[in-house]
Amino acid sequence: MARNDSTTDFQLDGPAAPLLEVDDLRVHFKTDKGVVKAVDGVSWHVEEGETLAIVGESGSGKSVSAMSILGLVPTPPATFPSGDIRLRGRSILKMPEKQQRKLRGSEIAMIFQDPLTALNPVFRVGDQIAEMIRTHQQVTKTVARRKVLDLLGEVGIPNPAVRINQYPHEFSGGMRQRAMIAMALANDPKVLLADEPTTALDVTIQAQIMLLLEKLRQDRNTAIVLITHDLGLVASHADRINVMYAGRIVEAGSCDDVFYRPQHAYTFGLLSSLARMDKKRQTRLLPIKGVPPSLSRVPPGCPFHPRCRFATEACVEAVPTLETVKLVDMADGGLHRAACIHSDQVEMAFQERVVE
Structure with missing residues (x-):
């Protein structure tokens, strides 16, 4: 049977393609006001059982x-204008809308930032989760309801x-977020996108x-894929981190x-404005x-240079x-990357702050 290259893009030879x-x-x-370049040449991947964090200020893409x-x-x-998104080698952007709808909620699911607006206020929570199940699985209402009960128990x-x-x-608020997680897990997706999943919740x-x-x-x-601006959250739960600024990834590593060992001035700024609980004596915070x-008027050159203490x-x-980054003894085996011409100064300045 002929393969439709417009909807699939399987990698036939070589190593297996990343999960996403x-x-x-x-x-x-x-x-x-012009063209807003919300995402401008971004590349990343995530594998099974891995947590990838994408961090940055609001408006970073x-x-x-x-x-x-x-x-x-x-x-x-x-x-x-360019680029692709692939799930195990299948191009999502080249898929017809009908095939994309089949992926949503089944292979890729999302936990939205505000569950109060994401959940329909006129339908019962159980019915909304059951609808997600019956959309992708050929099961009866009784079977779907039983699975909803199991999911609600599983998420606590x-x-x-x-x-x-x-x-x-x-x-x-906490139970609504748990209900959103139950809905996202209803069809056992391979990838879970968590967009600021804890922003509206208290610390506990x-x-x-x-x-x-x-x-x-x-x-x-x-x-x-954990999307957040909370670096404390990332430190405890992420395997790898991508730092975004002005629609681009400016640093990526374990x-x-x-x-x-931050290598970009923006990452240095984020970390220097964060209170550290692992130090007996706090150093002075340095806000950015x-x-x-504005993503319609990005500064020339490095977009961070107007705010950067290292800029030349x-x-x-x-x-x-x-x-x-050409450094040794790095936790990710040399896969640390940065888009900064002053990375050596950035790391030196950060290490000086650490030993203060």
Whole structure:
């Protein structure tokens, strides 16, 4: 049987393709003020059972890249000038809409930032989760309801037999987030996209939700892409980190390498503005001056240079490329990359702060 190359892109030879791979993705929006380059040449991958964190300030392009994976970015106004998204070698962007809908919730699922707006207020929580199951599986209402009860129990919602018939407004914030996780796990997806999953929760509930995600990752071998601005959250749960700024990845590496040997000035700024609990005496916090640039008017050269303490005239001349850092004894075996021409100064300055 002939293979339809317009909808699939299997890798037939060589090593197996990553579970999920984003390759040189660009997502632009045409507006009255110009073209907004929300995602501008981003590449990353995640494997089974791995947690990849994508961090950065609001407006850096984190959520848009995740929404593009699920085909939830409307076109127009969005355009995709280049790039691809592949699930085990299958091109998602080249799939017809009908095939993309089959992937959503079955092979790739998403936990949205605000469960109160993501859940429909006029339907019972149990019915909404059951609908997700019956959309992708040929099962009866009775079987779907039984699975919903199991899912609610698995994510730690007490008394599932009662909660299954309640509406979203009858759930606390933490329980709504757990219900969203149950819905995302309803069809045992290979990849779970978690977009700021703990932003609206207090610290205690945040910890419970992240422990739940960690347990589910271990039990189901699910790959998790954690999108957040909370570096404390990332330090405890991520295997690898991608730091985004102005629509680009500016640093990528293992969790330990990024936290203890940052190579980009923006990462240095994020870490220097974070209080550290592993030190007896706190050093003075150094906030990043200014605000992120408008993505329709990104500064020339390195987009971070107007806010950078290490910037020189060379930083304005060209956009630095993401290159492998030539250092030894790194936790990720030399896969640490950074887009900064002053990476040696950045690491030296950070180490000086560590020993203060």
